[in-house]
Amino acid sequence: MALDDVYTEVLGEHSRNPDHKHHLSCATCALKGHNPSCGDEITIELQIENGVVKDAAFTGIGCAISQASTDIMAELIRGKSVEEARNLAKKFISMIKGEITDEDELEDLDEALALKNVAHMPARVKCAVLAWHTLDDALKKDK
Amino acid sequence: MAVDVTDLDADFFAFSGHKMLSPMGIGVLYGKYELLDAMPPFLMGGDMIEYVQEQETTWAEVPSKFEAGTQNVGGAAGLTAAIDYLEKITFDRIEAIEKELVDYALPQLQELPYVELYGCDSQQDNKTGIIAFNIKDVHPHDVATILDSYGVAVRAGHHCAQPLHRFLGLNASCRASFYLYNTREDVDRWIDAVKKVRGVLGYGA
Known part of the structure; x- marks a missing residue:
């Protein structure tokens, strides 16, 4: 696996300058996720109204892969229904586990597709999926 | 030791x-x-x-x-x-090999403004063949992945020492360990790779 297959420009951009790394003033729920073995720790904040994710943001620390993955996720789920957001999380996790490889099927993951090659790096899988597992947990609780 | x-x-x-x-x-x-x-x-x-x-x-x-x-x-x-x-x-010989490599590597690392070293302030007699470091703006796990792609294995994370990292105000760190089979060429390869890390993530030197 070549380095730039993983550390893509999209990943670099989102990890250096995340758009959604801040607190939400009207968050309706917040959930912390962490990978104890590596120290990645993020808190996802969501503003959910009438079953729709109006806004999403995060705070915390972690590697470029986890930070970029979280930022891309926040962007992707804004405006989506809770149901859609959970489906995207499931799809992303399946992509990283290597269960779904068909690009057409993954199309609605949009920028998150840039993380697809993490599937070939077992040591970094946890970094990529942290935010999406946390999101799924948060939405499960919100129901 | x-x-x-x-x-x-x-x-x-x-x-x-x-x-x-x-x-x-x-x-x-x-x-x-x-x-x-x-x-x-x-x-x-x-x-x-x-x-x-x-x-x-x-x-x-x-x-x-x-x-x-x-x-x-x-x-x-x-x-x-x-x-x-x-x-x-003999342990004396192993310690001498490690010390020689640390003495060779440290001055080169100290010249790199974006490399932060821990426990390397003085050339103490009891300094072992371990160099703990971080690269500015880059998380240790990314550093390890990038160095790995250049054939250099370091450890990244808490190293079973969360309280020490908290005390030092660090989230995590990287650790390069020398042993009796390492050579100056290994150190060169490691330092060459260290110089490339920030660029991979789009940061300037």
């Missing part, structure tokens, strides 16, 4: 085999005989009993008392061979 448990008067002393060229999954727990003899077994199984009656049992002598069940024979043979090998080379 040579250690004399008698001189230290240690009650117990543990070390892992994989840090001294042995196969993984084996190590040594040294304990004073009186203490081990007074301790109950922590695991039941084959070869750790003396007499078994219906209502009572007596235990085998130390160390069998603590070695219930099937032994890791391959590991034990490997660890013994590793110890013999290292003793033939």
Whole structure:
């Protein structure tokens, strides 16, 4: 696996300058996720109204892969229904586990597709999926 | 590093085999005989009993008392061979090799403004062949992945020392460890790779 297959420009951009790394003033729920073995720790904040994710943001620390993955996720789920957001999380996790490889099927993951090659790096899988597992947990609780 | 448990008067002393060229999954727990003899077994199984009656049992002598069940024979043979090998080379020689590499690497790293070093402020006599570091703006796990792609293996994370990292105000760190098989060429390759890390993530030097 070549380095730039993983550390893509999209990943670099989102990890250096995340758009959604801040607190939400009207968050309706917040959930912390962490990978104890590596120290990645993020808190996802969501503003959910009438079953729709109006806004999403995060705070915390972690590697470029986890930070970029979280930022891309926040962007992707804004405006989506809770149901859609959970489906995207499931799809992303399946992509990283290597269960779904068909690009057409993954199309609605949009920028998150840039993380697809993490599937070939077992040591970094946890970094990529942290935010999406946390999101799924948060939405499960919100129901 | 040579250690004399008698001189230290240690009650117990543990070390892992994989840090001294042995196969993984084996190590040594040294304990004073009186203490081990007074301790109950922590695991039941084959070869750790003396007499078994219906209502009572007596235990085998130390160390069998603590070695219930099937032994890791391959590991034990490997660890013994590793110890013999290292003793033939001598710990003094190994320490000298490590010190030489640390002395070669440190000044080069100190010249890089984006490299932060820990525990490397002075050339103390007891500095071992380990260099703990971080690269500005880049998380240790990304550093490790990038160095790995250049054929250099370092460890990244908490290194079983979360309280120390908290004390130092760090989230995590990288750790390069030299051993008797490392060379100056290895150090060169590592430092060349270190210089490329920030660029991979789109940061300027």
